[in-house]
Amino acid sequence: MAGRGKLIAVIGDEDTVTGFLLGGIGELNKNRHPNFLVVEKDTTINEIEDTFRSLGSIPGSVAEANPSQHDPPLWDEIDSWQFLNRDDIGIILINQYIAEMVRHALDAHQHSIPAVLEIPSKEHPYDAAKDSILRRARGMFTAEDLR
Amino acid sequence: MAALDLRAELDALLLQLLGDLEELEGKRAVLNARVEEGWLSLAKARYAMGTKSVGPLQYASHMEPQVCLQASEAQEGLQKFKVVRSGVHAPEEVGPREAALRRRKGPTKTPEPQSSEAPRDPLNWFGILVPHSLRQAQASFWDGLQLAADIASLQNRIDWGRSQLRGLQEKLKQLEPGAA
Numbered sequence: 001m002a003g004r005g006k007l008i009a010v011i012g013d014e015d016t017v018t019g020f021l022l023g024g025i026g027e028l029n030k031n032r033h034p035n036f037l038v039v040e041k042d043t044t045i046n047e048i049e050d051t052f053r054s055l056g057s058i059p060g061s062v063a064e065a066n067p068s069q070h071d072p073p074l075w076d077e078i079d080s081w082q083f084l085n086r087d088d089i090g091i092i093l094i095n096q097y098i099a100e101m102v103r104h105a106l107d108a109h110q111h112s113i114p115a116v117l118e119i120p121s122k123e124h125p126y127d128a129a130k131d132s133i134l135r136r137a138r139g140m141f142t143a144e145d146l147r
Numbered sequence: 148m149a150a151l152d153l154r155a156e157l158d159a160l161l162l163q164l165l166g167d168l169e170e171l172e173g174k175r176a177v178l179n180a181r182v183e184e185g186w187l188s189l190a191k192a193r194y195a196m197g198t199k200s201v202g203p204l205q206y207a208s209h210m211e212p213q214v215c216l217q218a219s220e221a222q223e224g225l226q227k228f229k230v231v232r233s234g235v236h237a238p239e240e241v242g243p244r245e246a247a248l249r250r251r252k253g254p255t256k257t258p259e260p261q262s263s264e265a266p267r268d269p270l271n272w273f274g275i276l277v278p279h280s281l282r283q284a285q286a287s288f289w290d291g292l293q294l295a296a297d298i299a300s301l302q303n304r305i306d307w308g309r310s311q312l313r314g315l316q317e318k319l320k321q322l323e324p325g326a327a
Contacts, residue, residue, distance in 0.1 A: 028208070
């Protein structure tokens with residue numbers, strides 16, 4: 001669809017994903033992967049990380065630099081997700097407690113697109129001290145800079 | 148003199164950054180409030196419809212996004228986001244496309260409709276008559292999406308400002324190595 005624009009992806013608990021899908025962001029058809037992931041009790045950190053990387057389009061060279069961080073059988077799955085090709089996502093919404101599980105992946109994401117937004121969950125209120133963006137902003141100034 | 152200009156530019160950038168951070172904090176608080184309202188409305192809908200009636204089991208097997216993002220580049224790689232409804236299409240043209248006589252008999256060539264089917268409202272996944280609380284949840288999360296786009300734009304602006312600030316500080320150190 002020409003000029004359709006980018007999608008909003010969401011990685012979160014059931015209520016968060018259901019809510020944002022109600023808002024109309026969901027995409028799912030026979031040929032493409034969904035732009036959402038419902039994180040349940042049995043969802044592994046690897047699954048979350050793989051989904052995030054697939055949505056975040058982290059360059060393959062960065063992912064391959066740490067092959068030991070991925071189980072070998074998962075490598076084929078990562079290729080099949082074609083995370084390098086997901087350039088249609090503009091924003092990734094992620095519950096903050098889930099973001100904490102994959103904090104290293106979030107911190108490694110330096111691109112402006114897709115933008116990553118951490119949102120609270122029902123059991124875990126938003127903590128600005130943990131937000132990647134605000135932590136980077138906090139490190140902007142040192143005592144020497146302000147002299 | 149160049150150092151003075153740089154310092155003035157640095158001060159202006161710093162003020163802008165602090166303003167952006169304050170605006171970000173404000174918008175975040177509103178987003179968090181909208182999302183919490185949405186959860187409460189979802190809980191009310193679940194109470195009315197049944198525990199298993201509002202959840203992933205009701206997701207459609209085929210989804211088309213009703214909401215999309217338009218990303219525009221404001222300046223020097225700075226991305227700005229805007230939420231648009233993708234279900235809005237130009238009005239379909241009705242009537243003869245060519246100035247020609249219509250034939251009453253013979254095979255009629257009806258042109259295929261060009262506009263694609265409008266995306267289905269996700270509310271319909273949960274039934275035809277849904278409780279008002281589910282509509283309220285949809286409205287809350289829709290507001291949340293608008294705010295999310297604004298917050299994403301602000302975050303990009305803060306990141307961009309941060310890199311500009313670093314660049315200016317480096318230049319200043321080169322001009323005034325003694326001051327560092």
